Amino acid sequence: MPARRSMAAETRKDPRPSARDIILDAAERVVERDGAGRLTIDAVVRESGFSKGGVLYNFPSKLDLIKGMVARIVDAVHCDIELARKDAREQGHSELSALIRTACEKEPHSQKFMMGLLAAAAEHPELLDPVRGLMTQLREDLVANAADPDLARIVFLAVDGLHFADLLGMDFLSPEERARVEARLVELISEPKS
Amino acid sequence: MPARRSMAAETRKDPRPSARDIILDAAERVVERDGAGRLTIDAVVRESGFSKGGVLYNFPSKLDLIKGMVARIVDAVHCDIELARKDAREQGHSELSALIRTACEKEPHSQKFMMGLLAAAAEHPELLDPVRGLMTQLREDLVANAADPDLARIVFLAVDGLHFADLLGMDFLSPEERARVEARLVELISEPKS
DNA sequence: GTCTATATCAAGATAGAC
DNA sequence: GTCTATCTTGATATAGAC
Secondary structure, three states: OOOOOOOOHHHOOOOOOOHHHHHHHHHHHHHHHHOHHHOOHHHHHHHHOOOHHHHHHHOOOHHHHHHHHHHHHHHHHHHHHHHHHHHHHHOOOOHHHHHHHHHHHOOOOOHHHHHHHHHHHHHOHHHHHHHHHHHHHHHHHHHHOOOOHHHHHHHHHHHHHHHHHHHHOOOOOOHHHHHHHHHHHHHHHHOOOO | OOOOOOOOHHHOOOOOOOHHHHHHHHHHHHHHHHOHHHOOHHHHHHHHOOOHHHHHHHOOOHHHHHHHHHHHHHHHHHHHHHHHHHHHHHOOOOHHHHHHHHHHHOOOOOHHHHHHHHHHHHHOHHHHHHHHHHHHHHHHHHHHOOOOHHHHHHHHHHHHHHHHHHHHOOOOOOHHHHHHHHHHHHHHHHOOOO
């Protein structure tokens, strides 16, 4: 198996992305454009320009391909988060509120693509293990340092709810309401326990 | 097309469920047991005891079958909610907190099955239209009557987040933490605007 | 490491008998 | 309204040449 790349293709220095990354990029485009149900080896073959043999050399099975997709996005999100935390620390801001802010603002890695991962996870729950790992670790860490841990948990849950709603196209919040809600979340997480 | 049934099979008086309901029950079992990716006409045929022709007579295509599944579960949830609201009204309790309570407690219609619907929705977003309809209507209605609407929105989002976490097996809350969080949510929704 | 060609299989859907 | 039989397509995966 080729060496695991831990950086997303776009952020790498090397002008020539690896075959793996080209294929993963193609797979992402397929899911975004056509939906998770149309993510087939053949579709990725067409989209990537590789031949079937070439694709299946890099990812011996479809499951391996999906695992690769999950691993790459988890990596990317992990980097984003660590960057935001580092910035907050350096500028003496609260890590907690910085994270809520970025979590709200960040374009959530293309809805359709995330839905695709979700769909894949429905079939193979173990695919989400890396995601679970990242999230649990992060939250335990953060909540432990919060002034009001239970309230912090609620704020995190609400952010999840917000992302979930986005993902499913359930936009029962107008832009104004959403802005107010996000501001309120930051406010809640910053408040000392009353 | 046969007349639409608007009640879930289990709650009907008729001892002989319709062919549609037998087939939908079988489909649910398949999704719960084997996952959404294994929901095929053939699997439903095996599980229901019907023949392929019989299944496809009642649901002319796989998409029709999934639509039927979504419609039935939306109906069931809708009934649960209306029941809870009615109870709250009759006993003079707050509808809002009653709903939060039931939303937290209710066994969420078998995780795997809901994940299946989600996965299906990833391929055909329009499948979630009925769900969207139910949720938006309910929330606008409720939030409008809340003392602190933005806080009410946050509480609803947090409940969504809770369900989402359950669905994905992301249980970063211990049972004790979860109990405290749920209690706190009810508390938040009951509080007058500070 | 990447290609072509092909084997194998399962899925959705149709046709027509009963 | 339900059955059996069949058609068609498209998917994963393998084998072996280059």
